[in-house]
Amino acid sequence: MTSFNPLSIFMDARRITRGTPEMLASRQRERLNELVRFARANSRFYAEKYRGLPDDVTDVRLLPPVTKVELMEHFDDVVTDASVRKADVLQYISDLGNIGKPYLGKYMVWTTSGTTGTPGIFLEDKNWDAVITAVNVLRMGGEWYNMEVIRGMMKAGGNSASVFAGNGHFLGVTMLERQRASNRSRGKRIRLIPVTLPLHEIVKQLNDLQPAMFSGYASALGLLAQEQLEGRLNIHPSIVISSAEPLSDENRELIQKAFGVPPRNNYGCSEGGVMGYECNHGKMHINADWIIFEPVDANHNPVPAGQLSNRTLITNLANRVMPIIRYELGDRVTLLPQKCDCGITLPLIKVEGRTDEILRFESSSEGLIPVLPLALWSVIKETPGVLRFQAIQTAPDSLKIRLEAKHTEEYQAVWQRVYVNARDYLIQQGLDNVNIVRAEEPPMRDPKSGKFRNVWAEKFNGLK
Numbered sequence: 001m002t003s004f005n006p007l008s009i010f011m012d013a014r015r016i017t018r019g020t021p022e023m024l025a026s027r028q029r030e031r032l033n034e035l036v037r038f039a040r041a042n043s044r045f046y047a048e049k050y051r052g053l054p055d056d057v058t059d060v061r062l063l064p065p066v067t068k069v070e071l072m073e074h075f076d077d078v079v080t081d082a083s084v085r086k087a088d089v090l091q092y093i094s095d096l097g098n099i100g101k102p103y104l105g106k107y108m109v110w111t112t113s114g115t116t117g118t119p120g121i122f123l124e125d126k127n128w129d130a131v132i133t134a135v136n137v138l139r140m141g142g143e144w145y146n147m148e149v150i151r152g153m154m155k156a157g158g159n160s161a162s163v164f165a166g167n168g169h170f171l172g173v174t175m176l177e178r179q180r181a182s183n184r185s186r187g188k189r190i191r192l193i194p195v196t197l198p199l200h201e202i203v204k205q206l207n208d209l210q211p212a213m214f215s216g217y218a219s220a221l222g223l224l225a226q227e228q229l230e231g232r233l234n235i236h237p238s239i240v241i242s243s244a245e246p247l248s249d250e251n252r253e254l255i256q257k258a259f260g261v262p263p264r265n266n267y268g269c270s271e272g273g274v275m276g277y278e279c280n281h282g283k284m285h286i287n288a289d290w291i292i293f294e295p296v297d298a299n300h301n302p303v304p305a306g307q308l309s310n311r312t313l314i315t316n317l318a319n320r321v322m323p324i325i326r327y328e329l330g331d332r333v334t335l336l337p338q339k340c341d342c343g344i345t346l347p348l349i350k351v352e353g354r355t356d357e358i359l360r361f362e363s364s365s366e367g368l369i370p371v372l373p374l375a376l377w378s379v380i381k382e383t384p385g386v387l388r389f390q391a392i393q394t395a396p397d398s399l400k401i402r403l404e405a406k407h408t409e410e411y412q413a414v415w416q417r418v419y420v421n422a423r424d425y426l427i428q429q430g431l432d433n434v435n436i437v438r439a440e441e442p443p444m445r446d447p448k449s450g451k452f453r454n455v456w457a458e459k460f461n462g463l464k
C-alpha cells in the first residue's frame with residue numbers, strides 16, 4: 001500500500017528523483033493498480049467504465065480515456081465520497097469568499113475554464129495535498145532555493161507578491177489563499193495582486209511591497225520586466241517564478257535582464273496539480289512518480305518521444321476523492337528522448353507555447369496601453385453565462401468579441417454582461433476610447449492550425 005505519510009512520500013520521492021527508470025516504472029505500476037482498484041470500488045462511474053477489465057491493471061493503456069465533459073456530466077458518480085454533490089460544490093464556489101477554504105472541511109476546490117469552453121471543477125484530497133507539498137518542497141525547493149536566494153529573501157524581509165487572476169477558484173490563487181490562511185503573521189507578507197488591475201497600479205503595488213519572491217503568469221512577468229527595464233518598476237526579487245503559461249525564450253531573457261535572476265518555471269493544471277518543474281539547467285522535468293503523462297495524437301494513440309503530440313493524457317496517482325485516470329488535456333507537448341545533464345532522471349518534456357497574445361491599444365491620451373490576455377480572459381470568461389469566447393483586436397482602438405452563451409436563449413443577457421465587464425475593464429486600464437464590437441460569427445478554431453485561441457490581434461495598418 002502506498003503510504004501518504006508526508007515523510008515517507010518525501011523520502012520516496014527523493015530516491016526516485018535520481019533513481020533508475022525501472023524504479024520509476026515500478027512505482028507507476030503499483031500506484032496505478034491501487035488507484036484503479038480504489039476507483040472501481042468507490043466510484044460508480046469508473047466501476048461501470050472498467051467493467052470487464054482484469055482485476056489488476058498495471059498498464060495504463062488498457063484503460064479507456066476520459067474527458068472533462070464526461071467527468072462533469074457524471075460528477076456525482078465520479079467522486080468517491082458520497083457526501084460530495086455537484087450542486088453543493090457549485091453553490092460553494094459561487095462565493096468567492098470561499099477561495100482557499102476547504103469544502104466540507106477537507107477538500108480544496110479548483111475550477112478551470114480551459115480554452116474550449118466546458119468549465120471544470122476538481123477536488124483535491126488530503127493524500128494529494130501531502131504529495132504536492134512533499135514533492136514541491138523536495139524538487140522545486142531543492143532546485144530553486146539555493147543559499148543566495150534564501151539570503152536574499154531574508155534580507156528583503158520575505159515579502160512575496162503574485163500577479164494572478166483573483167476572480168475564480170483557480171489553482172494558483174487557491175493555493176496562495178490557503179498559504180495565507182495557514183499562518184496569520186506570514187499571511188500579511190504574502191500578497192495577491194490582481195492581474196486585472198491597470199499596469200501602473202500593479203507597478204505601484206510592487207514598488208510599495210518590494211517582494212523578495214515574485215510570481216505570476218509568464219506574459220505578465222514579461223510585461224513587468226519591460227516596466228523594470230524602462231525604470232518605472234524598481235524591485236529586487238531574489239526569485240521570480242513563472243506559471244500557468246509557457247515561458248517564451250523572449251520573456252525568459254527579458255526577465256533575466258530586468259531582475260538579474262533566471263526565471264523559475266513550473267507546469268501544472270487543476271487536474272494534475274504541479275506536474276513539472278524546471279531544473280537548474282532550464283529543462284522541464286515531469287513528476288512522473290505521481291503523474292502518468294502520455295503524449296498522444298487525436299485518436300489517443302501514443303506519440304513517440306521527440307515528436308510533438310496533439311494532446312496529452314494524464315493520470316493523477318495521488319488523488320482519491322476524484323480519480324483522474326487517462327484524462328484528456330489539450331496540451332501539446334514533446335517528450336524528450338535524452339537524459340538531462342543535471343542528474344535528475346525524471347523524464348523531460350517541452351510544452352508548446354500558448355498562442356494568446358498581449359494586445360496593445362492606442363489610448364486617447366497615453367499612447368499604447370498593453371492588455372494582458374489572461375486578464376481579459378478572466379474578465380470575460382468569469383462573466384456568468386459564458387460558454388466560449390474569442391476576443392480579437394481588429395484595429396488600434398477596436399475589440400471584436402465572439403461569444404457563445406451556455407444557454408442560447410440567454411445570449412442577449414449574457415452579451416450585455418460581457419459588454420459591460422469588458423468595457424469597465426478597458427476603462428480601468430485607461431482605454432475609454434476602445435470600441436467593443438459583437439461578432440456575427442460564433443467562436444471557432446483557427447482554420448489553418450486547428451487550434452482554439454482566446455485572445456489575439458489581427459494584422460491591421462500601422463500596428464503589430
Ligand SMILES: [Zn+2]
Nearest residue numbers: 279283340342
Ligand atoms: Zn535537469
